[in-house]
Amino acid sequence: MANYLIKRILMLIPLLLGITLITFTVIHLAPGEPVEMQTAMSPKVSAQSRARLREFYGLDKPLHVQYGKWLGNLSRLDFGRSFAPDNRPVLDKIKERIPITISLNVIALILEFGLALPIGILAAVHRDTLLDRAISVFVFVGFAVPTFWLALLCMYFFGVKLSWLPISGIHSLGSEQLPFFGRVLDLGKHLVLPIAIATFGSLAGLSRYMRSTMIEVLSQDYITTARAKGVKERVVIYRHALKNALLPVITLLGFSLPALIGGSVIFETIFSIPGMGQLFYQGVMARDYPLVMGILVIGACLTLIGNLLADLSYALADPRIRHGKG
């Protein structure tokens, strides 16, 4: 187990380097420069001051020098300063946005697994019945619904038509005056729709996956043995089969992270939630290179951590790896 852990952690180094390299290449291959963005609007900016700006940002140096410098700074957790007028350190800007995005995604993830696994198991156990068909229809529609459209419809229905829920931001105006419980309730009300939609978006894939692994496990010999021994069907399903069917699902936990974080751009923009997704969208629109690169690197690292945790829990859960040579 210790060997396995060390191996996994050593593997992170080339992956991290690769992440920074791809981030840097992607941003610098694109034509157009932030300096142009900042100066194109005002014809008064002379070629001379433009050159000074380029020098200030280090854009006049060859690419490999820029990359080396950026990487060196990254290793000291210095992500540079935002090109935006506030000129604040990128890391600070990201730090204040991360908690809301992470908590939204974690809640959505918990709900997703809490709902999708029982749905998938139910469909597998009642395979080819009306219930299974109904779940299949739900899953296929769930796969195909564009999340942003669903968000629009929900905003219209629950926000405009019924006015049950607020449709934008995370606080009501003047909510600071409310007592603690009032503020929590207010926050909760604002987050119901975004969380519900984020959860729904990923429900389909996971429950489908759970169904097929469960079906596969249920066709194994040891399940037949258990049934032949006269073990109750409920015990067969929930004790014997479920344990093995859950194993591959753990790996999916790591994989669902990038999708969730990526999806946050859409629903944070729609619901005006001040999270990382919205920050990224704003950064991209303003060609704020340091910010965009910073978020790309951090987003990828979060995924990396998620994958590592998923693999470790897999190793812990699977006796073949736990006791194996690793």
Add this chain to the structure above:
Amino acid sequence: MRDKVSSPAREFWERFTTNRFATAGLVVIAVLFLLSLAAAAVTPYSPDTIDAWHVLLPPSTAHWFGTDELGRDVFTRVVYGARVSLKVGFVAVGIAVVVGTVVGLFAGFYGGWIDSVLMRIVDIMLCFPTFFLILAVIAMLEPSIWYIMVIIGLTGWMGVARLVRAEVLSLKSRDFILAARVLGASDLRIIFRHVLPNALSPVLVSATLGVAGAILTESALSFLGIGVQPPTPSWGNILTSGKDYIEFAWWLSLFPGLAILVTVLSYNLVGEGIRDALDPRRRG
């Protein structure tokens, strides 16, 4: 007489068509293609003629899906928007399949350091929240549907690469590959002539599902305003104005969204249908 001949393709087709959902999906996609090709014949309106007297009209017999904030017929714009979605789906997935297949073939066939390097690249690419990556690149470029297709393709090949690699690994040690090698076939000939055709079926499934994903991504990009630029209609950018007018004109949001839903659903059904038809054991 011909009907009696049983070929793998015919068997495949027979199994596919017994799946009612998959067949329905295929029909819907075919109809969409015809509609978008014959758009000018299907609707009396033009997709971008502004009509200030008929702004934001609800659905009626004259305007099936109503009109938008500039008085354009929404049905017409949805039909023309199908062109964008169908094109994006095919080109983006085409790119992803070609890149993914080549990477998977070489990684699986040669193994060793080539395999390690290629698969680490796959791992790295998979770390990025794909939508972030696409957004970052698209926004840096001039808005164009071609860039969108290329970028969606270049960020979506990793799954195909893994699939093909796994398939190649299981094929590599088979006798027919050995036979080809003994006969003196070159590596490239073995890869493209003997391994590739046998590795293609899982790719077909993943490509069909990929088309659905690409259509969703394009519509999200256009919705955010960095995809297909107005006045060219795309389902995503019609929804952008749908968002602005959601309080007064639900039809502007409902119909383009339904179009995306139905199209993506159809591709997914066809993809599942192909999977079941290729491998009858997986059915159900």
